[in-house]
Amino acid sequence: MSYEMIALLMFSSMMLMLLTGQRVFGAIGGIASIAAIMLWGTGGGDIPFSAAMKLMKWYPLLTLPMFIFMGYVLSETKIADDLYKMFHVWMGPINGGLAIGTILLMVLISAMNGLSVAGMAIGATIALPELLKRKYDKRMVTGVIQAGSSLGILVPPSVVLVLYAMIARAPVGQLWLAGAVPGLMMAAMFIVYIAIRCRIQPELGPALSEDERDVSRGEKYRLLLAGLLPLIIFAMMMVPFVMGKTSLVEASAVGALTALIAAVLKRRMTLAILVLCLKNTLAISCMFMWIILAALGFGAVFDGLGAVKAIESLFTEQLGLSPWMILILMQLSFLVMGTFLDDTAMLVIVAPLYVPLVGSLDLGMPRGDILIWYGVLYTITTQIAYMTPPFGYNLFLMRAMAPKSITMRDIYGSITPFVLVMILALVIVMVFPQIALWLPNLIYGK
Amino acid sequence: MLKAARLYVRFVDGFNRGLGRIIMWGIFVMAAILLWSSVSKTFFSPSLWTLEVAQFAMVAYYVLGGPYSIQLGSNVRMDLFYADWSLKKKAWFDAFTVLLLLFYLGVLLYGALNSFAYSLGHFTQEPFVFYRDLIVAFVTGGPEAASEILGFVERSPTSWRPYVWPIKLVMIIGFFLMLLQVFAEFLKDIARIKGETI
Amino acid sequence: APAVLSQEPIKWRLQTYAGGALGEQVTKPMVDYVNNASNGELQIELFYADQIVPTGELFQALQRGTIDAVHSDDDSMASPTPLRQFGGYFPFATKHILDVPVLFNQYGLADIWRSEYEKVGVAWISAAGQDPCNFNTKKEIKSVSDLEGLKLYTFPTAGRFLSKFGVVPVSIPYEDAEVAVQTGELDGMAWSGITEDYTVGWADVTDYFLTNNISGAWIGSWFVNQKRWADLPAHLQQLVLAATEAGHTYRNQWYWGGEARLRAKGDKLQLRTVPAAEWAQVEDAAKDFWKEIAAEGELQAKIISIFQEYNDVINQAGPPYNFG
Numbered sequence: 001m002s003y004e005m006i007a008l009l010m011f012s013s014m015m016l017m018l019l020t021g022q023r024v025f026g027a028i029g030g031i032a033s034i035a036a037i038m039l040w041g042t043g044g045g046d047i048p049f050s051a052a053m054k055l056m057k058w059y060p061l062l063t064l065p066m067f068i069f070m071g072y073v074l075s076e077t078k079i080a081d082d083l084y085k086m087f088h089v090w091m092g093p094i095n096g097g098l099a100i101g102t103i104l105l106m107v108l109i110s111a112m113n114g115l116s117v118a119g120m121a122i123g124a125t126i127a128l129p130e131l132l133k134r135k136y137d138k139r140m141v142t143g144v145i146q147a148g149s150s151l152g153i154l155v156p157p158s159v160v161l162v163l164y165a166m167i168a169r170a171p172v173g174q175l176w177l178a179g180a181v182p183g184l185m186m187a188a189m190f191i192v193y194i195a196i197r198c199r200i201q202p203e204l205g206p207a208l209s210e211d212e213r214d215v216s217r218g219e220k221y222r223l224l225l226a227g228l229l230p231l232i233i234f235a236m237m238m239v240p241f242v243m244g245k246t247s248l249v250e251a252s253a254v255g256a257l258t259a260l261i262a263a264v265l266k267r268r269m270t271l272a273i274l275v276l277c278l279k280n281t282l283a284i285s286c287m288f289m290w291i292i293l294a295a296l297g298f299g300a301v302f303d304g305l306g307a308v309k310a311i312e313s314l315f316t317e318q319l320g321l322s323p324w325m326i327l328i329l330m331q332l333s334f335l336v337m338g339t340f341l342d343d344t345a346m347l348v349i350v351a352p353l354y355v356p357l358v359g360s361l362d363l364g365m366p367r368g369d370i371l372i373w374y375g376v377l378y379t380i381t382t383q384i385a386y387m388t389p390p391f392g393y394n395l396f397l398m399r400a401m402a403p404k405s406i407t408m409r410d411i412y413g414s415i416t417p418f419v420l421v422m423i424l425a426l427v428i429v430m431v432f433p434q435i436a437l438w439l440p441n442l443i444y445g446k
Numbered sequence: 447m448l449k450a451a452r453l454y455v456r457f458v459d460g461f462n463r464g465l466g467r468i469i470m471w472g473i474f475v476m477a478a479i480l481l482w483s484s485v486s487k488t489f490f491s492p493s494l495w496t497l498e499v500a501q502f503a504m505v506a507y508y509v510l511g512g513p514y515s516i517q518l519g520s521n522v523r524m525d526l527f528y529a530d531w532s533l534k535k536k537a538w539f540d541a542f543t544v545l546l547l548l549f550y551l552g553v554l555l556y557g558a559l560n561s562f563a564y565s566l567g568h569f570t571q572e573p574f575v576f577y578r579d580l581i582v583a584f585v586t587g588g589p590e591a592a593s594e595i596l597g598f599v600e601r602s603p604t605s606w607r608p609y610v611w612p613i614k615l616v617m618i619i620g621f622f623l624m625l626l627q628v629f630a631e632f633l634k635d636i637a638r639i640k641g642e643t644i
Numbered sequence: 645a646p647a648v649l650s651q652e653p654i655k656w657r658l659q660t661y662a663g664g665a666l667g668e669q670v671t672k673p674m675v676d677y678v679n680n681a682s683n684g685e686l687q688i689e690l691f692y693a694d695q696i697v698p699t700g701e702l703f704q705a706l707q708r709g710t711i712d713a714v715h716s717d718d719d720s721m722a723s724p725t726p727l728r729q730f731g732g733y734f735p736f737a738t739k740h741i742l743d744v745p746v747l748f749n750q751y752g753l754a755d756i757w758r759s760e761y762e763k764v765g766v767a768w769i770s771a772a773g774q775d776p777c778n779f780n781t782k783k784e785i786k787s788v789s790d791l792e793g794l795k796l797y798t799f800p801t802a803g804r805f806l807s808k809f810g811v812v813p814v815s816i817p818y819e820d821a822e823v824a825v826q827t828g829e830l831d832g833m834a835w836s837g838i839t840e841d842y843t844v845g846w847a848d849v850t851d852y853f854l855t856n857n858i859s860g861a862w863i864g865s866w867f868v869n870q871k872r873w874a875d876l877p878a879h880l881q882q883l884v885l886a887a888t889e890a891g892h893t894y895r896n897q898w899y900w901g902g903e904a905r906l907r908a909k910g911d912k913l914q915l916r917t918v919p920a921a922e923w924a925q926v927e928d929a930a931k932d933f934w935k936e937i938a939a940e941g942e943l944q945a946k947i948i949s950i951f952q953e954y955n956d957v958i959n960q961a962g963p964p965y966n967f968g
């Protein structure tokens with residue numbers, strides 16, 4: 001059988017199995033196992049297991065449960081209530097101010113955890129009811145929360161970039177820093193959009209009424225202190241790391257424990273909440289790890305059977321595309337796949353094919369820079385994938401957490417302007433790689 | 447028949463839930479190892495063992511916690527169509543596609559058994575003969591006779607050089623429990639198709 | 645129909661310990677030679693470090709036939725033989741790249757290797773030397789005491805030896821070493837000479853190169869699954885052996901020239917040297933290490949005695965065989 005045939009067969013049967021709705025890791029691992037036993041020859045059946053040994057050796061993966069735990073502690077203990085009040089009081093008086101405040105809240109939450117789940121939970125439980133009560137437009141509100149929380153994977157720390165780093169074999173530290181400026185830029189773009197929209201249509205985000213604005217100056221400044229909490233957690237995690245006292249992986253453990261201690265000190269942590277956090281952390285971590293395990297096995301079989309070579313030669317030789325065309329085509333395919341694929345599945349299945357190719361593209365940049373920049377581009381497409389129907393984590397979470405008055409149609413409708421803003425951000429970072437590369441080169445430049 | 451299935455599901459669910467509820471505390475074990483690693487290199491001389499022990503802990507965490515995560519339904523499915531199906535239709539599809547998952551777990555388990563035998567110094571033919579010999583020797587001649595069967599016992603290629611069979615044994619146990627759990631899910635699907643609940 | 649039915653080519657999967665950039669120089673020439681010269685009868689597909697199985701699992705994969713052939717040192721691939729610790733960099737066993745084939749072909753190591761691997765179901769093909777084991781680090785090393793507390797990526801046995809001087813050896817996948825230096829997980833490497841530092845990008849993330857070494861040449865081998873080797877027609881066996889020798893020749897020149905040129909002209913790493921008189925304590929410690937290893941068994945003692953015999957010869961011979 002030709003390499004092209006094997007590639008097509010493995011890939012299409014995997015997609016078919018995914019469509020049946022079976023667990024993603026089962027579909028990927030099952031197809032990998034069948035291909036290994038039928039096509040490999042002697043010893044093929046050992047490959048799915050050897051992926052487990054590969055996974056074990058990948059040390060940065062330990063950050064995954066740590067950041068997931070951190071996110072659950074932050075969201076389940078409602079430790080962010082004060083933060084929300086701070087923005088509420090300070091931003092309330094302007095049109096759309098509460099929505100802008102929610103974006104800022106999401107930026108702070110993003111700096112304290114590596115996924116979008118915590119931001120979604122906090123946004124949907126704290127911000128959403130308050131905003132609806134203040135007569136904010138429900139589509140505006142659900143869009144703000146979904147878009148804002150997706151910053152969790154772009155603003156450091158980021159679990160998605162840890163997974164990308166594993167596949168691209170690029171430094172996690174640089175990737176995280178590379179996400180910082182684009183993350184803030186995107187947040188600023190959201191804010192600009194909200195401000196303009198609410199200026200034109202004030203009914204979408206009315207300013208707070210006179211009596212609600214009546215908060216004493218002392219109270220206002222006391223609430224500002226709440227903003228210190230994320231700074232403390234961020235500093236506890238990052239200062240020893242930057243000073244070289246902790247490695248990246250150790251820093252994630254420090255971050256998780258700092259969040260836990262903060263919750264205990266604020267008297268928000270009970271045994272029941274702790275058990276809930278632990279249970280959810282185990283569930284989500286296992287979900288990630290088992291998908292990675294299956295995908296590593298799939299990747300090794302796919303590669304060993306020559307299918308990777310077939311794909312590479314398709315892009316570079318047979319289609320004869322220019323480097324930029326290849327890059328744009330990849331982003332477009334990620335955007336399309338992102339609408340119906342889970343991002344982890346997308347990363348572990350497709351990135352191993354794309355990343356070596358991207359690294360070898362002649363874009364007038366060193367290979368190391370390309371891989372870091374591409375990590376940021378990939379993360380932005382993932383953010384978009386979270387929000388685009390039919391398959392998107394943020395969509396599902398919104399559906400699960402939002403009150404009955406918000407329909408599925410509202411949720412789908414809410415994301416359009418924000419997705420457009422994100423695509424604009426994607427294009428900007430694509431055209432100006434320095435937006436991503438400036439900070440890591442500043443810090444790590446030799 | 448139904449009674450036996452019920453008993454099986456109750457036992458497997460119960461055991462894996464109990465195990466998962468213990469394993470979930472493992473996050474503190476990992477955090478403690480990592481913290482010790484940074485404390486020891488700041489104040490004393492760095493420890494050789496922390497990196498690998500943390501890796502072992504991570505493997506135990508996700509392999510032994512896996513069955514409980516299946517119970518919790520946290521494993522992502524691509525529910526483009528799946529989400530809109532009736533419970534019965536879901537059960538019908540699952541009952542077939544879960545066979546693929548069972549097959550995968552079987553292959554994983556088989557690989558783990560091979561690798562475990564290798565880590566005890568056995569590398570020719572299938573591992574099962576070796577395991578039989580090992581058990582027979584242990585039963586008839588005790589630990590000494592059993593150690594006669596062992597060959598070169600594998601150590602990790604690091605300076606700390608731990609034996610690797612314990613973590614491979616953990617994986618065997620985890621994959622086996624995962625198989626039991628997925629089979630329990632299969633039984634639940636069959637029951638759902640028949641309109642029963644287990 | 646064509647009069648002569650062309651035969652299906654024999655296909656091998658070969659995985660090397662080296663990542664892509666290095667493998668291009670140390671492994672690929674042999675593979676290209678076979679693929680070009682075999683007239684389509686034998687095709688080897690090359691896979692780089694960890695591509696199919698992790699390096700630590702290479703041996704098992706080779707025995708079970710998951711992979712047909714391997715290029716690696718005994719140490720990195722966790723060989724289940726007493727030879728394991730002599731592969732890679734055995735402290736101060738050699739001075740130059742050519743010492744390795746001499747030890748194997750003139751002093752009897754080849755016979756020992758062949759028979760030990762036969763016992764564990766693997767065909768040993770050939771061994772060759774590579775670069776010396778120097779240090780490339782972010783922190784400056786000016787004396788032996790600077791080694792204290794350094795987290796270095798190194799070979800298992802070399803790490804065991806260096807821990808006598810306070811080095812903390814770290815084992816991670818080969819392809820992750822560069823990143824680990826950037827994240828602070830590592831202070832550098834005791835893994836190679838300067839050619840490899842430049843080739844794989846380590847020179848971009850570290851600042852200093854220590855010209856002192858703990859061994860003059862890497863010892864690595866080519867292995868084939870026993871059954872696959874036995875099944876190979878005799879003329880193709882000859883071809884594989886010739887290709888391996890050609891690869892050795894290419895590598896000898898690549899390293900020998902690279903080490904000199906990059907030390908003299910390279911601009912990414914600053915050279916540092918610990919005075920020879922002080923470095924002698926490291927060499928003395930190696931003598932104790934040799935005794936420890938020799939005490940482990942008969943075979944180990946035999947190999948150590950061969951190293952001793954050869955070192956006596958080159959010390960009597962004087963420069964260029966030793967450093968004078």
Ligand code: NA
Pocket residue numbers: 109110111112113114115151152153154155156157158
């Ligand atoms: Na984040």
Ligand code: NA
Pocket residue numbers: 338339340341384385386387388389390391392
């Ligand atoms: Na989507």
